[in-house]
Amino acid sequence: MSDVAPSNGPLAIVCGAGKFPFAVADAVxxxxxxxxxxxxxxxxxxxxxxxxxHHWVRLAQVGHMHRLAQADGCRxxxxxxxxTRPSISQLRIDIFTLRLxxxxxxxxxxxxxxxxxxxxxxxEQLGYRLVGAHDxxxxxxxxxxxxxxxxxxxxxxxxxxxGQALLSAISRFDVGQAVVTAANRVIAVEAAEGTDRMxxxxxxxxxxxxxxxxxxxxxxxxxxxxxxxxxxxxxxxxPGTVAAAAAAGLAGIAVEAKGAITADVxxxxxxxxxxxxxxxxxxxxxxxxxxx
Amino acid sequence: MSDVAPSNGPLAIVCGAGKFPFAVADAVxxxxxxxxxxxxxxxxxxxxxxxxxHHWVRLAQVGHMHRLAQADGCRxxxxxxxxTRPSISQLRIDIFTLRLxxxxxxxxxxxxxxxxxxxxxxxEQLGYRLVGAHDxxxxxxxxxxxxxxxxxxxxxxxxxxxGQALLSAISRFDVGQAVVTAANRVIAVEAAEGTDRMxxxxxxxxxxxxxxxxxxxxxxxxxxxxxxxxxxxxxxxxPGTVAAAAAAGLAGIAVEAKGAITADVxxxxxxxxxxxxxxxxxxxxxxxxxxx
Numbered sequence: 250m251s252d253v254a255p256s257n258g259p260l261a262i263v264c265g266a267g268k269f270p271f272a273v274a275d276a277v278x279x280x281x282x283x284x285x286x287x288x289x290x291x292x293x294x295x296x297x298x299x300x301x302x303h304h305w306v307r308l309a310q311v312g313h314m315h316r317l318a319q320a321d322g323c324r325x326x327x328x329x330x331x332x333t334r335p336s337i338s339q340l341r342i343d344i345f346t347l348r349l350x351x352x353x354x355x356x357x358x359x360x361x362x363x364x365x366x367x368x369x370x371x372x373e374q375l376g377y378r379l380v381g382a383h384d385x386x387x388x389x390x391x392x393x394x395x396x397x398x399x400x401x402x403x404x405x406x407x408x409x410x411x412g413q414a415l416l417s418a419i420s421r422f423d424v425g426q427a428v429v430t431a432a433n434r435v436i437a438v439e440a441a442e443g444t445d446r447m448x449x450x451x452x453x454x455x456x457x458x459x460x461x462x463x464x465x466x467x468x469x470x471x472x473x474x475x476x477x478x479x480x481x482x483x484x485x486x487x488p489g490t491v492a493a494a495a496a497a498g499l500a501g502i503a504v505e506a507k508g509a510i511t512a513d514v515x516x517x518x519x520x521x522x523x524x525x526x527x528x529x530x531x532x533x534x535x536x537x538x539x540x541x
Numbered sequence: 542m543s544d545v546a547p548s549n550g551p552l553a554i555v556c557g558a559g560k561f562p563f564a565v566a567d568a569v570x571x572x573x574x575x576x577x578x579x580x581x582x583x584x585x586x587x588x589x590x591x592x593x594x595h596h597w598v599r600l601a602q603v604g605h606m607h608r609l610a611q612a613d614g615c616r617x618x619x620x621x622x623x624x625t626r627p628s629i630s631q632l633r634i635d636i637f638t639l640r641l642x643x644x645x646x647x648x649x650x651x652x653x654x655x656x657x658x659x660x661x662x663x664x665e666q667l668g669y670r671l672v673g674a675h676d677x678x679x680x681x682x683x684x685x686x687x688x689x690x691x692x693x694x695x696x697x698x699x700x701x702x703x704g705q706a707l708l709s710a711i712s713r714f715d716v717g718q719a720v721v722t723a724a725n726r727v728i729a730v731e732a733a734e735g736t737d738r739m740x741x742x743x744x745x746x747x748x749x750x751x752x753x754x755x756x757x758x759x760x761x762x763x764x765x766x767x768x769x770x771x772x773x774x775x776x777x778x779x780p781g782t783v784a785a786a787a788a789a790g791l792a793g794i795a796v797e798a799k800g801a802i803t804a805d806v807x808x809x810x811x812x813x814x815x816x817x818x819x820x821x822x823x824x825x826x827x828x829x830x831x832x833x
Contacts, residue, residue: 411714418710422703424727435716438730441752442742450734450742460733 258322259283259302260385261377263314264293265330269382269389269485271297272512273329276386285321287314292332308332315375326372328481329382369478381480383510391486391530393506397518399527401501405468407433409503409531412470417534420475426484429499431467436460444471444484448493455498465500465525472505472534484509486528488520495524506530550614551575551594552677553669555606556585557622561674561681561777563589564804565621568678577613579606584624600624607667618664620773621674661770673772675802683778683822685798689810691819693793697760699725701795701823704762709826712767718776721791723759728752736763736776740785747790757792757817764797764826776801778820780812787816798822 260277264270264286270293274284286293286303298305304317318326372379383390395401401409408430415428415435425439429451436454439447448469454460471484486504494502502521507530511517521528552569556562556578562585566576578585578595590597596609610618664671675682687693693701700722707720707727717731721743728746731739740761746752763776778796786794794813799822803809813820 415711415714415716418714419707419730422707422710422727424707424730429732434733435714436733438711438716438732440721440730441726441728441746443751446742446746450738454733454738459735 258324259285260380261285261287261318261321261323261326263287263289263306263326263328264298265289265328265332266292266294267330267485268294268297268487268512269510270294270330271300272389273327273382273386274301276388280385282385285318285323287317289330289332292330311371311375318377324376324378325380325385326377327380327382327385328368369480379480381483383479383483383507388514389510389512390507391504391509391511391514391528393530393532396514396528396530397521397526399501399521399525401468401503401527401529404432404466405500405527408468408500409470409529411435412468412503413472413531413534416470416472417475420534423474426473427469427471429467429469429497431462431499436467444469444490445493448490448497448499451497451499452493462498464498467497467499469494469497469499469502470504470531471502471509472531473508475534479508486511486517487513488516491517491520491524491526491528495526499526501527501529503529503531505533508533550616551577552672553577553579553610553613553615553618555579555581555598555618555620556590557581557620557624558584558586559622559777560586560589560779560804561802562586562622563593564681565619565674565678566593568680572677574677577610577615579609581622581624584622603663603667610669616668616670617672617677618669619672619674619677620660661772671772673775675771675775675799680806681802681804682799683796683801683803683806685822685824688806688820688822689813689818691793691813691817693760693795693819693821696724696758697792697819700760700792701762701821703727704760704795705764705823705826708762708764709767712826715766718765719761719763721759721761721789723754723791728759736761736782737785740782740789740791743789743791744785754790756790759789759791761786761789761791761794762796762823763794763801764823765800767826771800778803778809779805780808783809783812783816783818783820787818791818793819793821795821795823797825800825 260282262270262274262284274286277284284301286298286301287306288298288303290305290307306314369379411433412428412430427439427444428435429437437447437451473479473483484504486502486509517528552574554562554566554576566578569576576593578590578593579598580590580595582597582599598606661671703725704720704722719731719736720727721729729739729743765771765775776796778794778801782794
């Protein structure tokens with residue numbers, strides 16, 4: 250087996266929940282590079298993990314991970330998959346990590362970007378190169394333009410533009426990466442609850458008669474924050490997002506092209522077509538005027 | 542009984558849900574001015590309404606309300622109390638209103654400010670003066686500074702400042718009037734769901750282990766939008782808000798002094814003191830740099 254980046258050895262893939270880690274591992278292996286999965290206990294899917302070279306690790310056991318990665322000759326690391334923000338007390342911290350504790354605690358004071366940039370710095374200080382999942386597996390990036398059979402209407406286009414403008418305005422606050430707009434109104438803004446719960450809330454408001462909208466009105470708009478470190482936490486969509494958006498009565502989903510990831514674009518398109526929703530890849534956010 | 546504004550006749554108070562309409566009616570009557578309540582069927586509290594001169598009306602029966610107000614000699618109108626945005630089909634539209642229908646439908650296309658400014662224009666075109674509840678009953682405005690026994694900590698002050706900055710940034714999008722910040726993070730942004738449901742969401746995220754924060758951390762920050770027509774829909778708080786904020790594990794509530802209303806400030810203070818939460822009246826939002 251040839252190795253396209255032999256000097257970097259196998260790619261270390263630190264795996265959170267969901268299908269993304271395996272989509273990335275498969276894409277990297279298709280390029281004839283070896284992978285080693287560092288499966289996060291409590292998050293990674295054990296059945297899938299077993300199909301690849303792997304180690305089971307805990308999030309805060311940086312020392313343990315570091316020794317394993319050195320033994321395997323890994324020089325490059327990818328973080329991929331959902332990891333809900335754990336409480337410090339939930340982490341089982343090893344002795345090596347203990348020395349990093351003041352920095353980790355500092356990282357907990359602030360938004361997600363703040364936390365992730367600290368993690369990146371710690372990993373780089375250990376001598377690894379932190380790369381984005383989409384750098385090693387570009388096929389997970391959502392392409393530009395209309396993806397499935399359905400297209401946004403003129404009204405949907407206006408809702409998309411409103412959603413993008415709002416996301417630009419809140420970008421510097423390190424809030425969420427998604428909003429829902431409908432008929433020129435902002436219906437929901439994502440923060441700590443995540444996209445799925447935000448969409449469930451809209452379905453509930455409609456059911457309770459607190460939100461009156463015709464069916465198939467409204468758009469979920471997702472985009473990474475302006476200036477965000479794209480090696481972490483790009484917004485993601487999948488068939489589950491389509492199902493939640495359909496349950497919320499929306500017309501479709503707009504995500505930043507090449508700024509959002511999906512584990513299997515064909516599966517996404519099939520789900521959207523079946524649900525009668527559009528999915529489009531839209532241009533990146535523009536920074537709001539007057540910002541630093 | 543002397544009437545301080547005889548040329549304007551009795552004050553017409555269009556009453557939605559909750560206690561505010563009666564707090565306003567009592568305050569106006571204390572100033573020796575007569576009131577006539579136009580109680581909105583489905584929203585106004587029937588038992589309370591019965592204590593005042595009143596008519597029962599339906600929201601979309603503008604013609605009916607207009608005739609009654611003319612017969613009573615009303616020249617000034619106040620809108621007060623919660624009215625969830627009804628669907629157009631729920632409205633029982635009278636013939637007079639029918640002529641206004643194109644304008645009402647136009648008003649439905651857009652955010653709340655947009656809707657309310659249309660309502661204001663329609664009322665003024667009928668020859669009435671639309672006044673703010675706080676103009677005729679200034680005692681319902683939240684005063685400046687600390688209201689109860691508890692005061693915000695330095696960390697709470699930082700959360701308040703973050704919340705105000707975010708509210709300023711989203712103000713021009715006609716979203717909500719409230720956010721929750723905690724330990725320098727934005728936890729929730731209110732849109733169509735309203736403050737109570739936003740606070741319930743935080744309680745739920747904490748219960749489900751999706752949000753890890755020590756108890757008594759975080760602030761509910763509420764303020765009217767920059768440039769909003771203050772005759773309508775000033776943000777409101779009360780003992781119910783205190784209970785919901787306490788259930789969400791927050792440290793306190795910060796609302797714009799003289800930019801938010803409360804039906805009974807003493808009752809608010811008692812609830813906050815009992816729950817161990819601070820309530821402060823804060824200075825108004827500053828428009829975000831670089832805005833039109």
